[in-house]
Amino acid sequence: MENKKLYKSKSNKKIAGVCGGLAEYLNIDATIVRLVWVLATLFVGCGILAYIIALIVMPNEQ
Numbered sequence: 001m002e003n004k005k006l007y008k009s010k011s012n013k014k015i016a017g018v019c020g021g022l023a024e025y026l027n028i029d030a031t032i033v034r035l036v037w038v039l040a041t042l043f044v045g046c047g048i049l050a051y052i053i054a055l056i057v058m059p060n061e062q
Contacts, residue, residue, distance in 0.1 A: 007061040
């Protein structure tokens with residue numbers, strides 16, 4: 001069993017590394033995570049708040 005941890009990515013980031021870190025954790029392309037995040041912001045309205053919370057809560061990659 002693999003012990004995975006969620007971190008903000010240093011290598012795969014555009015703004016703060018939240019989407020890149022989530023993509024690395026889920027083993028998917030970061031572009032997909034970014035698109036889902038933009039769609040959540042546009043259509044549901046919770047994307048910006050969720051990003052800010054993730055930015056504060058997620059630790060930096062070591």
